[in-house]
Amino acid sequence: MPKILTYFSGWHISFSSKYYSVQKTILVKKKTFAVDIDGTITENGGGRIHLDALEALRRLTNLGHNVIFVTGRSSVEGFLLSVFGGTTKIAVGENGGCITLNSDEHILLGNIDECKIALKVIQNNLENVKEKSVFPRMTEVVLQRTFDLDLARQILAENNLKVELSDSQYAYHINSHGIDKGTGFSEIMKKLSISRDDVVAIGDSATDVPLFKVAKTSIALGNASEPVKSAATITVSAHAGDGLLEALDKLAPKLSEI
Numbered sequence: 579m580p581k582i583l584t585y586f587s588g589w590h591i592s593f594s595s596k597y598y599s600v601q602k603t604i605l606v607k608k609k610t611f612a613v614d615i616d617g618t619i620t621e622n623g624g625g626r627i628h629l630d631a632l633e634a635l636r637r638l639t640n641l642g643h644n645v646i647f648v649t650g651r652s653s654v655e656g657f658l659l660s661v662f663g664g665t666t667k668i669a670v671g672e673n674g675g676c677i678t679l680n681s682d683e684h685i686l687l688g689n690i691d692e693c694k695i696a697l698k699v700i701q702n703n704l705e706n707v708k709e710k711s712v713f714p715r716m717t718e719v720v721l722q723r724t725f726d727l728d729l730a731r732q733i734l735a736e737n738n739l740k741v742e743l744s745d746s747q748y749a750y751h752i753n754s755h756g757i758d759k760g761t762g763f764s765e766i767m768k769k770l771s772i773s774r775d776d777v778v779a780i781g782d783s784a785t786d787v788p789l790f791k792v793a794k795t796s797i798a799l800g801n802a803s804e805p806v807k808s809a810a811t812i813t814v815s816a817h818a819g820d821g822l823l824e825a826l827d828k829l830a831p832k833l834s835e836i
């Protein structure tokens with residue numbers, strides 16, 4: 579069993595002991611973990627959930643922490659993962675453009691029409707610009723990683739189109755101006771009165787850097803690029819789901835201090 583699970587289950591057991599209140603005030607301050615999905619809680623590559631990583635997140639949730647997925651996937655995928663995975667039932671998806679609170683409650687922060695206009699302009703100027711086959715989006719356009727991103731950014735600038743173009747390592751995303759995982763998650767922070775001091779962000783790609791910026795503690799996994807690692811306050815060496823376990827393990831003794 580990974581060390582983190584033993585560690586947290588140790589705390590859990592101590593809650594029912596006579597030291598419950600002491601342990602609770604000293605060790606456990608409610609935190610909010612803002613967690614990326616692909617490359618963070620997956621097995622390395624492939625998109626299959628790393629079950630030990632998911633179990634560790636479920637335990638954190640059971641201990642009273644928030645665990646909220648913040649993903650470039652649709653917010654419905656993030657939300658369903660929280661339902662089936664047993665974490666906090668709210669998700670930020672579409673790379674920050676959409677928050678799902680329930681089956682019929684979505685907050686749309688971006689505007690898909692301006693992203694579609696940007697797509698047309700890029701397609702008219704570059705070869706090989708194709709949409710990725712993904713679950714339906716309400717606020718963004720998702721593309722295959724088959725063209726030069728910097729060139730596309732240049733084209734957008736020349737056409738005075740203010741949108742965000744980013745690379746999650748799984749897809750390229752066109753989001754409305756000012757929309758990213760950081761701004762999307764900030765809406766949840768406002769809604770749930772969560773302070774930056776209590777946020778731990780965990781991710782693996784450039785799209786997670788804006789999320790790192792709204793968190794006091796940020797963790798880049800071993801599969802992240804150097805610029806992403808240098809934007810985080812903590813780095814770990816293991817990749818994807820194994821890296822998430824390493825990160826929680828590293829964090830566990832310090833959770834009361836951060």
Ligand SMILES: O=C(O)COP(=O)(O)O
Pocket residue numbers: 614615616617648649650651746748749783785
């Ligand atoms: O862009 C994607 O589909 C990958 O999403 P992620 O933000 O969960 O890594």
Ligand SMILES: [Mg+2]
Pocket residue numbers: 614615616617618746781782783
């Ligand atoms: Mg990722």
